[in-house]
Amino acid sequence: MRQLSEADQDVIRLAQDPQFPRLLEQITATGGCAHPIHLSGSTTTRDTATGEVLHHYDTRNEPGNRLSVRCRNRRATVCAPCSRLHAADTFHLVRAGLTGGKSVPAQVRERSRLFVTLTAPSFGPVHRATTDGERCRPRRNAGRCEHGRPVSCGAVHDPAEVVVGQPLCAGCYDYPAHVLWHAHAGQLWDRFTRATRRSLATAVGLAQTRFRDHARLSFAKVAEYQKRAAVHVHAVVRLDGPDGPHTPPPAWATPELLTHAVGAAARSVLVRSPYSPAVGELELRWGTQLDAQPIRAFGDTDGLADDAVAAYVAKYVTKGASDTAAGTDHRILTRDDIEEAAAVPPHIRTLMRTCWHLGGLPEYEPLRLRAWAHTLGYRGHILTKSHLYSTSYTALRAQRAEHQRSTTTGIPDDLGVATDSHWRYIGSGHTPGAALIAAGIAEDHARSRQLYKEARQGQEWAKAHGLGVEP
Structure with a gap:
């Protein structure tokens, strides 16, 4: 019988937890973020005119008493x-x-x-690749540099070769x-x-x-x-x-x-x-x-x-x-x-x-x-x-957060409200099982985006060729 890996054992442990559905919701809400940030705290939204509490959220009811949010790292190799x-x-x-x-x-x-x-x-000269099959750096009777290395290269490099971008001679570079x-x-x-x-x-x-x-x-x-x-x-x-x-x-x-x-x-x-x-x-x-x-x-x-x-x-x-x-x-x-x-x-x-x-x-x-x-x-x-080129990352993220807030709480955007929040950082990252679940969610999202892109391209092609369009 195959012995379960640490990640598989952790998935089973998480799935047996009564709060697993909510944990899955949190991981899904982050889009399968590879290194989520864990926060503890609460937020309360009140009507500024009446003082009525319109919405209250506290992480004490969450799995592990915490809320997971995206790491927001821009590098694809990280997240x-x-x-x-x-x-x-x-x-x-x-x-x-x-x-x-x-x-x-x-x-x-x-x-x-x-x-x-x-x-x-x-x-300094480096090895280069071209799309037309041109040789790297051909030079007739070029000889060698002071470090004893050739100052020419007659090879045709593929762009994926490790040597592309490397100096012909590191000593001369x-x-x-x-x-x-x-x-x-x-x-x-x-x-x-x-x-x-x-x-x-x-x-x-x-x-x-x-x-x-x-x-x-x-x-x-x-x-x-x-x-x-x-x-x-x-x-x-x-x-x-x-x-x-x-x-x-x-x-x-x-x-x-x-x-x-x-x-x-x-x-x-x-x-x-x-x-x-x-x-x-x-x-x-x-x-x-x-x-x-x-x-x-x-x-x-x-x-x-x-x-x-x-x-x-x-x-x-x-x-x-x-x-x-x-x-x-x-x-x-x-x-x-x-x-x-x-x-x-x-x-x-x-x-x-x-x-x-x-x-x-x-x-x-x-x-x-x-x-x-x-x-x-x-x-x-x-x-x-520059300042006046267009909008900012901060404004875009604020608009997205406002949209998510109104969707989650049901509070209209045009209603005057005041929000009181208290948050603190308590950790980051996934357990092995949660990381496996997050990777699966991220893969599903990526596949859905690809299918949507292909469907859009198919619709545009059909429209361009007069197919599927009512006369």
């Missing part, structure tokens, strides 16, 4: 259910800035908008420059947006200090790690009137002018790293590869589609370290953590070692490189936006 919710929020946040909605007027679809990609410079470029990427972006405004003002004969009296530059950007473990930035850039999306931009705010300004700004931006006897002072710039594509206006056919851009950005915010060359999903606390990190390619491990080494130098202390060794020195958020 797939919560990452999907985060991706959906990101999609609506970016899309609102392109098509309107969520307090943004629909007129933004008529504005000058670009989808811009800014890359990191080269820190400029690891300090790579790490310091990451540490200053936020400054590079800030100076890029300022330079874009200056370029626009100069092009139309405005004093740079008067630009905001005529127009406003709004954006949402996401950082993506390339195979070589260097960040590049995808950004939606939009020109509004002086008060943001609710005011029309001036007539000179054309896509062509914005494209020119973005290009000029990317080429002009320069940040100098702090001087170090070990590294010197580095001049940090954007890479030479720049892509700026217009996003089509409503009714046009040229340019990128709004939904496609929003989906593209949302896809990248949920990627974890194991999906990209982005270090690790957890902070590095000691030098030993770097050496013990599992499944980390040599290139990534060397970058983390470089962060740890440079982070110990007094001249680089303000950069906090050791604290950000797990992200290879990159200190920015994965997604950031």
Whole structure:
């Protein structure tokens, strides 16, 4: 007879508990979250006019005297259910800035908008893969570098090969420059947006200090790690009137002018790293590869589609370290953590070692490189936006919480209420059996979403071909 695993035994134990149906409801409500947060406390909602208690909830009646809520981790490698919710929020946040909605007027679809990609410079040649079968780095009679390694590669690499993104010679690769470029990427972006405004003002004969009296530059950007473990930035850039999306931009705010300004700004931006006897002072710039594509206006056919851009950005915010060359999903606390990190390619491990080494130098202390060794020195958020681009994650989550509250309690949204809540954190995570149940619920939800997506695609195909549509 097969011996039951620890998880199976725990499932049986949970199923025999009289409160198991409620436990299942809680796990289902979190979407099968892999690492839920457990809270203890109560909440009371009263009518502000009469003082009548409209709803009261207390965790003393819950399994384990606690309420489980989502961990809300954005990384799919950490919690797939919560990452999907985060991706959906990101999609609506970016899309609102392109098509309107969520307090943004629909007129933004008529504005000058670009989808811009800014890359990191080269820190040394790396192995690369191409979609057309081109060889990696063929060079006739190239010889070897000072470390005795070939400076060429005539192989045709598959994109999935581990060698893709790895330096041809680790000794020749400029690891300090790579790490310091990451540490200053936020400054590079800030100076890029300022330079874009200056370029626009100069092009139309405005004093740079008067630009905001005529127009406003709004954006949402996401950082993506390339195979070589260097960040590049995808950004939606939009020109509004002086008060943001609710005011029309001036007539000179054309896509062509914005494209020119973005290009000029990317080429002009320069940040100098702090001087170090070990590294010197580095001049940090954007890479030479720049892509700026217009996003089509409503009714046009040229340019990128709004939904496609929003989906593209949302896809990248949920990627974890194991999906990209982005270090690790957890902070590095000691030098030993770097050496013990599992499944980390040599290139990534060397970058983390470089962060740890440079982070110990007094001249680089303000950069906090050791604290950000797990992200290879990159200190920015994965997604950031200007204040008036669109709505915020906080607003989206508040709307969802309000909808759930009104659905659960039956209290109308337009009724004046006051809520008094008292909560405290008491733990996180699942028991082995609960983790098994959560994984099954998450899988069911993912399958349902896939079936719904396929059904929608089938309906759209049938409609496009005149099938299943009444005459």
